[in-house]
Amino acid sequence: MEYxxxxxxxxxxIRLFIAAFVVILSVGFFTGLLFINETESNTPTGIEENYLGNEEDEDAEVMKFKKGDREMLTIVHTHILSMSLIFFLLGGLVWMTRCSKKWKLFLTIEPFLSVILTFGGIYLMWKGILWFKYIVIFSGILMTLTFTGSASLVLxxxxKPARK
Incomplete structure (x- = not known):
C-alpha cells in the first residue's frame, strides 16, 4: 500500500476534518506552553522552583512548595499518556503526507523520546538529580519544534489540493 x-x-x-483536528490539537498544545510561561517554568531556575519549591528564598514574589509524591506521579503519568496519544495521532497523519521518509521518521519518533526525557527528567530532577532541568528544557524545546513541524506539514x- 502506498501511503x-x-x-x-x-x-x-476529510482534509478539512483533519485540518480542524490539527488546529484544535495545536490550540491545546500551545495553551500548555502558555501555562508553562505563566508558572515561570521556562528557565532552569523556574523549573526547579516549580517542582522543588522556593521556601528558602525570602525575596520570592510567589511562594512555591515542593510537590508531593502523588502530585508528581499524577503530573508525570497524565502527561506521558496524553502526549504519547497526541504524537501517535499526529504521527499517523504525518506518515500520509508527501515528505521524505527520513523527515517522517524524525518527526514521528523524536517526540516520544522528548516526552520521556521531558517528564522523566522532571521526575528525576524532583528526586534530586538537579542537572536534569537542562535536559527538560532541551527536550521540551525539541518536542515543541517537532510538534510545530508535524502540525504545519499536515495542515x-x-x-493544498493534490495535483492531478
Whole structure:
C-alpha cells in the first residue's frame, strides 16, 4: 500500500476534518506552553522552583512548595499518556503526507523520546538529580519544534489540493 502523499488525495471534506483536528490539537498544545510561561517554568531556575519549591528564598514574589509524591506521579503519568496519544495521532497523519521518509521518521519518533526525557527528567530532577532541568528544557524545546513541524506539514497538505 502506498501511503506517501496520500493525505492531499483525500476528499476535501476529510482534509478539512483533519485540518480542524490539527488546529484544535495545536490550540491545546500551545495553551500548555502558555501555562508553562505563566508558572515561570521556562528557565532552569523556574523549573526547579516549580517542582522543588522556593521556601528558602525570602525575596520570592510567589511562594512555591515542593510537590508531593502523588502530585508528581499524577503530573508525570497524565502527561506521558496524553502526549504519547497526541504524537501517535499526529504521527499517523504525518506518515500520509508527501515528505521524505527520513523527515517522517524524525518527526514521528523524536517526540516520544522528548516526552520521556521531558517528564522523566522532571521526575528525576524532583528526586534530586538537579542537572536534569537542562535536559527538560532541551527536550521540551525539541518536542515543541517537532510538534510545530508535524502540525504545519499536515495542515499544509490538507489545505493544498493534490495535483492531478
Amino acid at each position: 506517501n502523499g496520500l493525505l492531499p488525495h483525500f476528499p476535501r471534506e 499544509w497538505q490538507c489545505l
